[in-house]
Amino acid sequence: MADEQDEGPSMTSSAAGDALEARNPIDPRSARLTRRGLIAAAAASAGGVVLARLPAQAPAAQGAPTSPPQPAGAPPGAPVYDLASVPPDPTRAPGPPTSALGARSPFETSARTPVGLVTGSSLTPLQQLSGTVTPSDLVFERHHAGVALIDPARYELMIHGLVDRPTVFSLDDLHHLPSVSRTVFLECSGNGRGAYRTPKREMTPQAIDGLTSSGEWTGVLLATLFREVGVQRGATWFRAEGGDAARLSRSVPMEKGMDDALIAYAYNGEPLRPSNGYPARLLLPGYEGNANIKWVRRIEVSDGPGMFRDETSKYTDPLANGTARQFSFVLDAKSIITSPAYPGRVTPNKWTQITGIAWSGRGKIVRVDVSVDGGNSWTVAELQEPVQALAHTRFRIPWQWDGRPTVLMSRAVDDTGYTQPTLAEFRGRRGAGTDYHFNYIRAWDVDSAGQMAFRVDE
Amino acid sequence: MKRARMKRARMNRARMSRIRTSTGRSARARALAGVGLIALAFVACDRGPLAERAGRRQRTLGTGRLPADVQAAPDPPARFGVGRPATDSEVAAWDVDVGPDGKGLPAGSGTVAQGAAVFAAKCAACHGPAGEGQVGAPLAGSPPAPKLVGRDPREGFPFGQDPKLVKTVGNYWPYATTVFDYVRRTMPITAPGSLTNNEVYAVVAFLLAKNEVIEPTAVMNSSTLPAVRMPARDKFVADDRKGGAGFK
Numbered sequence: 001m002a003d004e005q006d007e008g009p010s011m012t013s014s015a016a017g018d019a020l021e022a023r024n025p026i027d028p029r030s031a032r033l034t035r036r037g038l039i040a041a042a043a044a045s046a047g048g049v050v051l052a053r054l055p056a057q058a059p060a061a062q063g064a065p066t067s068p069p070q071p072a073g074a075p076p077g078a079p080v081y082d083l084a085s086v087p088p089d090p091t092r093a094p095g096p097p098t099s100a101l102g103a104r105s106p107f108e109t110s111a112r113t114p115v116g117l118v119t120g121s122s123l124t125p126l127q128q129l130s131g132t133v134t135p136s137d138l139v140f141e142r143h144h145a146g147v148a149l150i151d152p153a154r155y156e157l158m159i160h161g162l163v164d165r166p167t168v169f170s171l172d173d174l175h176h177l178p179s180v181s182r183t184v185f186l187e188c189s190g191n192g193r194g195a196y197r198t199p200k201r202e203m204t205p206q207a208i209d210g211l212t213s214s215g216e217w218t219g220v221l222l223a224t225l226f227r228e229v230g231v232q233r234g235a236t237w238f239r240a241e242g243g244d245a246a247r248l249s250r251s252v253p254m255e256k257g258m259d260d261a262l263i264a265y266a267y268n269g270e271p272l273r274p275s276n277g278y279p280a281r282l283l284l285p286g287y288e289g290n291a292n293i294k295w296v297r298r299i300e301v302s303d304g305p306g307m308f309r310d311e312t313s314k315y316t317d318p319l320a321n322g323t324a325r326q327f328s329f330v331l332d333a334k335s336i337i338t339s340p341a342y343p344g345r346v347t348p349n350k351w352t353q354i355t356g357i358a359w360s361g362r363g364k365i366v367r368v369d370v371s372v373d374g375g376n377s378w379t380v381a382e383l384q385e386p387v388q389a390l391a392h393t394r395f396r397i398p399w400q401w402d403g404r405p406t407v408l409m410s411r412a413v414d415d416t417g418y419t420q421p422t423l424a425e426f427r428g429r430r431g432a433g434t435d436y437h438f439n440y441i442r443a444w445d446v447d448s449a450g451q452m453a454f455r456v457d458e
Numbered sequence: 459m460k461r462a463r464m465k466r467a468r469m470n471r472a473r474m475s476r477i478r479t480s481t482g483r484s485a486r487a488r489a490l491a492g493v494g495l496i497a498l499a500f501v502a503c504d505r506g507p508l509a510e511r512a513g514r515r516q517r518t519l520g521t522g523r524l525p526a527d528v529q530a531a532p533d534p535p536a537r538f539g540v541g542r543p544a545t546d547s548e549v550a551a552w553d554v555d556v557g558p559d560g561k562g563l564p565a566g567s568g569t570v571a572q573g574a575a576v577f578a579a580k581c582a583a584c585h586g587p588a589g590e591g592q593v594g595a596p597l598a599g600s601p602p603a604p605k606l607v608g609r610d611p612r613e614g615f616p617f618g619q620d621p622k623l624v625k626t627v628g629n630y631w632p633y634a635t636t637v638f639d640y641v642r643r644t645m646p647i648t649a650p651g652s653l654t655n656n657e658v659y660a661v662v663a664f665l666l667a668k669n670e671v672i673e674p675t676a677v678m679n680s681s682t683l684p685a686v687r688m689p690a691r692d693k694f695v696a697d698d699r700k701g702g703a704g705f706k
Contacts, residue, residue, distance in 0.1 A: 118599045119647075145650065146599075158544050158552055166544040173540040197621055228537055239555060245650050247643040249555060298552050307558040307633045309640040313625060316694060318617035328697040362701040416701030425705050431618030 076100030110138060118146035123210025126338045132384060132392045134213035136268050141275045142188050145245035148295040152279040161301035164230030171279050174265060177220045184390045185359045187212035187331055189288035189315050192438030201453040205338045208454060214392035217283050219264035222257045235301045240282050243297035250291045251305030252284060260285050285390045286361030287329040290315050320431035331361030333420050334439035335368055335412035345450040348403035355396040360414035367413040368395040374407035407455055408444040423457055556639040560684030566655035567679035573664025576657045580646050589668055600647055607668040615693040628669025632694050634686035637662045
């Protein structure tokens with residue numbers, strides 16, 4: 001109980017399923033209600049939100065569109081498109097004007113599933129994403145003491161310990177150093193716990209595996225910073241600490257720090273969002289999410305791990321053989337079919353597309369096999385090129401359902417030759433009580449009516 | 459295995475000789491060879507740490523055929539010289555972590571009895587009077603506080619097999635120093651960092667005694683705490699996964 005509740009995903013996964021049922025994302029009526037509520041709230045507050053009505057209804061319909069006055073220094077607002085004002089024929093009247101920030105169509109309901117707690121998570125709606133990139137505002141969250149709100153002008157990153165020159169870097173300093181951009185996934189170590197421990201047929205891809213996101217990160221290689229400070233002989237680990245109220249800390253082997261570790265300050269072309277580590281975070285491509293310290297403020301170069309709470313009592317893997325694996329950083333290959341999936345359905349004798357994402361913390365996905373008969377036979381899916389190492393990889397395969405109940409599965413293979421294990425293999429080796437890194441093959445039931453449901457194996 | 463290696467070496471020699479023979483032919487062939495060499499350089503660039511690869515790739519590009527007025531990028535400096543020195547007092551103010559060897563433990567001490575009082579005043583509301591875990595409604599915005607005390611099961615370490623087992627300080631945490639480090643930096647959750655060092659030592663002493671790891675008369679300080687041997691200390695193993703065939 002303690003672990004699951006403290007850790008979040010187990011609780012949030014099932015809670016997320018309930019939340020999704022409560023406000024069905026594909027029900028336009030609930031969307032309309034929500035949007036109206038939003039619009040009312042936006043109109044009531046002067047919080048920098050621009051209400052984008054149709055010109056026909058807006059006071060400045062004939063001339064230049066105007067925006068409500070904003071307080072000086074307020075961040076630019078995004079329009080709230082009024083669902084009720086969508087015209088029957090948008091070719092017959094001009095639409096809303098340009099705006100400072102973009103906004104989604106009022107018909108789109110993609111959203112994370114926050115649990116409303118400071119130590120908890122919100123999950124990415126995998127079933128509502130296309131391609132390989134997660135939009136900034138849908139990147140999953142996992143916080144241990146809330147979102148740290150940090151003034152970038154006051155941000156400092158200290159590097160000390162076994163170094164020649166203990167140094168404080170400002171955000172401006174980081175921006176002056178050579179930058180690197182890299183598309184990588186980030187997955188919470190506990191992703192899939194709810195589906196493993198307390199599976200429910202009414203689980204969406206989001207509820208099952210929504211603690212993974214992928215996109216382009218930009219920052220300074222930690223190796224560049226290590227050269228600035230002069231790492232001393234005998235340095236084998238570094239200890240990273242966040243500037244949040246949990247001062248979340250993890251120890252990482254020095255090889256990773258000298259290889260591809262980044263101090264990232266941007267995601268998908270814009271500064272990091274506060275919930276993902278603004279103004280700067282540690283990014284360890286392929287490593288479990290928890291080690292990618294957000295709001296990183298201190299790195300201590302050391303001769304051993306700190307044995308912090310999140311690398312001893314948490315984020316260790318109890319195994320079926322009565323031990324627990326420690327410092328199991330790298331996320332092994334994994335995949336999930338995101339469509340068709342619960343709560344969707346399929347139509348008999350009609351072409352549909354089975355699609356999903358696969359990823360591996362060890363390198364490139366080289367193959368994804370899809371089974372439409374419960375794992376008896378497999379077909380190679382098409383991978384979206386270019387396949388990028390350590391990034392979400394989109395797979396697709398056309399399929400015609402014959403109308404008989406069956407089970408869909410996907411199985412990823414990475415370029416080390418590692419194949420995603422079956423649930424039985426996983427359970428046998430790790431045990432029913434294991435806590436992290438749930439990368440076994442996911443399965444979806446199709447019933448005789450074409451209704452999809454998460455497969456719950458007994 | 460050995461045969462495969464020899465075959466690879468043969469193929470490499472063949473490839474190199476093809477490249478050699480192609481140089482010195484027509485201009486087109488020379489250009490193609492240039493492309494081939496650049497491609498080879500790229501392959502070579504993909505080995506080693508990303509940190510070195512990035513710079514190497516940029517400079518290697520410069521060795522290809524460039525217009526006369528374009529030169530290769532210079533080597534980056536050994537240091538860019540950004541940042542400012544961290545003062546000793548700045549480091550001391552932030553460097554609060556405590557290692558398993560006790561390095562970083564501050565002066566001060568605490569007894570089990572003192573810890574009981576601190577725990578009752580500042581921890582019990584969430585973790586329960588005896589550290590049994592959330593009893594009433596959790597704080598707004600916080601999840602139920604976990605159980606901290608309990609030695610079940612006394613034998614073995616069946617956490618992998620049994621999803622109902624609750625991990626506590628006594629049955630799972632491998633290092634006593636971690637309790638000090640974590641409590642000092644994060645607890646109480648509504649006022650992290652507000653406990654004095656003596657209060658932290660005392661709470662740690664209380665938790666270790668309630669978990670029957672130390673005697674009720676024990677005193678925790680920078681020399682006694684690292685010497686505490688936790689029951690689960692030997693249960694942790696290194697990561698043996700390396701990718702490739704087989705599930706671990």
